[in-house]
Amino acid sequence: MSVSNWKEREREQRRNDILDAAETLFFSKGYDNVSMNGIAKKVGLGKATLYIYFDNKEELFYTVVLRGVIILNTMIKEKVEKEDTGLEKLIAFKKAYNEFIRRYADYFKAYNYFQSGRFDLSDMLHSDYSEIMMQSMLYSIHLPSNFLKVDANETIKEIFKLRKEIFFTLHKSIELGIKEETIRSDVDPLKIAAIQILICENIGNLSFDFRMILKGQGVNYVKFTKDLDDFISQLYIK
Template sequence: MLKAERMERKKEKRRNEILNAAGKLFFSRGYDDVSIDSIAQEVDLGRSTVYLYFENKEEIFFAIVLRGSIIFNLLVKNGVDKGKTGPEKLMGFKEAYQKFADDYPNYLQAINYFLSGRFHLYDRKTAENVEGFKGSGDDFKKDEIYYDDFKKDLENGKIVSDLPVPWFSSVDCINEILDLRGEMLNILRDSIKLAMAEGTIRSDLDPTEFIALLMIIMNGMDNIPPDIRNMLEINGITTEKFLEDIWDFVARMI
């Protein structure tokens, strides 16, 4: 192996170590209570070394959100692709979301925090336009071969929370995260349209409004108020059962 290749692999390994250490801190303390100093201490490096790999704390957090978004995207693609009919594809999406929520709850919380309004997302929108939802994940598609091994692990039910992340700036991370999200919404919209064409759900359904409702419900599952969560638990309703029942409610609506 050439010296340059060895150095590149060493840098990639070190960068991933920083991300893994930062992830542990963000997940346990929350974004605001983590600093570059605490990240450097966690990975046993000087803060100046951390700055060789990331511009600031925000860029590190965005890279972690991107990692979660890539995992979610791969799960959704795998789940939906297994379906042949519209309802089967929608069920594949539901199961992919449930798997992500169960196996990667910290990444789900990080994504929701990223979308909470805490960060300026450069006025990027996922509103529908002529071609569909903005964002196609093109940059991600160029690197999909990079994730082949991880895709196989995901398909086999393995946890891949240490998945490497491309060397993106904060702006690039934001764009890629929103592109991946746009691609996911396109996949969901196409599944709904297929089900409508098959006559298995209402033909007067507005796919955009249905997607908006579905995503609001899903995101809300990560932020159930303590009193409501307590009420459910007292009545023997687990989060998993609640989510199943919500899907049943939604199915009856359409």
């Protein structure tokens, strides 16, 4: 191995060590209770070294979120691609999302916090973001060049790209189901996809007090989620 390759490998390992330490602290303490000093102490490096690899704490958190979104996108694609019909793909999508929530609860919490409004991402988005998303969704998987502003954070760009791919996978599955006539033809695949993702994201994020209310009324949480999914499915399945 050449000296340059060895140095590059060492640099990548150190970057991953920093990220692993930050991830552990974010998961155990929450974003707002973690500092760059704490991360430096956890990984055993000087604080100044962290800034060689990451601009700030936000960048570290975005990268942790990206790790989770990569896992989610991979799980969804693997399960959906195994199925043949649109309806089967739709069901596989929901199963993959629910499995991600169960297996990677910490990543899911971080992902939800990223979407909570805690971080101001509006300055990074093009003013016509929603229209660009719509056109891109309908005609191409590739993001247009003006999807995000030129100076937008690269990690944020990748997160949004993968989020769009996740939505696109579901949207195309619903379209296929409509074409095959296993899903009602009078529904809007875009709206159904949005509703389904909202349910997937929020059903795994029910507040503690709401869960306690269900429990107090003798309602099994697992059965509740299944009943809700069955109810929503009746809106679009033939």
